[in-house]
Amino acid sequence: MLRVQRGDDEAFATLVERYQQPVMNLLYRSLPDATEAEDLAQTVFVQVYKSAPRYRPTARFSTWLFTIARNLCLNELRRRSRHPAEPLEPADSATDQAPRQYPDRRTDGPVESLLQGELERKIEEAIRDLPENQRTALLLCQQDELSYEDIAKVLGCSLSATKSLIHRARETLKARLKPYLRTGA
Amino acid sequence: MTTSNDSHWQEIVARRPMTDREQRELAAWLAKHPESAEHWAGELALTEALRKLSPAPVPSNFVARVMAEVRRSEPAPRRSRPLAGWRWWTDWHHALPLGAALAALALTLAIQAHHRAQLRVEVAEGLSALPLEGLAQLPFWQDLEPIQALPEGPLPSGRDLLAALE
CATH class of the missing domain: 1.10.10.10 (Winged helix-like DNA-binding domain superfamily/Winged helix DNA-binding domain)
Structure with missing residues (x-):
């Protein structure tokens, strides 16, 4: 994270790689829509990147990360309760430009x-x-x-x-x- | 098993499956306390079911998408950063013209101050050359209007000034 603070994008990509699954597990099981969970997970990491200069290594990174994830998830749940029909982002937003690709995990x-x-x-x-x-x-x-x-x-x-x-x-x-x-x- | 041990094991099964050793200890304890068997069967079954949950689907290009989004949103904070604090001072695009303007202003003020100081010295020297004994009886000290009526521009010499006042 200290490398990310110094503007090291490669270090940030490594962090995303390392924590994408735990963050997705939390959001996927908290929100009723998998696509919204995925978009929110992306928002979490973008938020982490933007907040990196304010990060102080007094707490563990994972604690900080999950605090951000939880807060954004709470905001989304509140937003959904106020506007149940509106999706997280418009369908034509830039985040949808890259198609989603899922690995096949079926083994049984x-x-x-x-x-x-x-x-x-x-x-x-x-x-x-x-x-x-x-x-x-x-x-x-x-x-x-x-x-x-x-x-x-x-x-x-x-x-x-x-x-x-x-x-x-x-x-x-x-x-x-x-x-x-x-x-x- | 004491209550504290029970609580400790509850914490373990809430996080992970028990090790073989822990399972053997639990089985030995349950053999003596069959009334707790149902409770622990439920606990262990729930732990196992939670452990078997498939990981949430993550697109294989998730990292790339996050990085693209980060790069896309990057210019905004960087643009707003220079005005946020004193960091803009380090940006020579802003600092160079501003520094030049400040230097020109300082030079002008210094020249003006120097000119005034020189003028003050010249007037003082002129006045010090006047015959002070006669000066005290002059009626103009009761009326400062002649002094106020002196023309703008460079001050006359001391003798001219005295002649004008008389």
């Missing part, structure tokens, strides 16, 4: 893929329906590099409150997914 057979896909849909639905702070706490908890203390910093609450949010989120998911977990896990 068709039946296994179908069952796993169905289970994932149920889990993702259940996660998306959680209150925002519980959902974000749960999703950040899946990031290996973030400690509970880091998650508390991103959420702006105490350590015990963070653990409580994660616990409540898991209890809700267990209750809602009980039939699927027994057969699918």
